[in-house]
Amino acid sequence: xxxxxxxxxxxxxxxxxxxxxxxxxxxxxxxxxxxxxxxxxxxxxxxxxxxxxxxxxxxxxxxxxxxxxxxxxxxxxxxxxxxxxxxxxx
Ligand SMILES: [Zn+2]
Numbered sequence: 001x002x003x004x005x006x007x008x009x010x011x012x013x014x015x016x017x018x019x020x021x022x023x024x025x026x027x028x029x030x031x032x033x034x035x036x037x038x039x040x041x042x043x044x045x046x047x048x049x050x051x052x053x054x055x056x057x058x059x060x061x062x063x064x065x066x067x068x069x070x071x072x073x074x075x076x077x078x079x080x081x082x083x084x085x086x087x088x089x090x
Pocket of ligand 1: 015016017022046048049050
C-alpha cells in the first residue's frame with residue numbers, strides 16, 4: 001500500500017545505471033521498434049543523478065517514450081520488470 005513500485009519486488013528499487021546502487025526516483029519507459037511491438041514498454045530506473053544520462057542514451061536512439069516519477073508510474077500491460085536490461089539491447 002505504500003509503494004506502487006514497478007515489478008513485484010518489495011525492496012527499494014534501485015537505479016539501472018551501471019554500478020549505481022542509488023534509490024531509483026524515475027522510470028524511463030522505452031521501446032526499440034526493431035525488437036519490440038509498438039505498445040511494448042521496457043523500463044529502466046534512474047536516480048536523480050542518472051536520469052539525464054539514461055534519458056539521453058535512449059533518446060539519441062529514438063527509444064525513449066516516457067519519463068515519469070517512480071511514485072507516479074503504473075506499468076502498462078506487457079511492461080518488463082525494470083532493470084532486466086541494464087545496458088540496453090545487445
Ligand atoms: Zn544512478
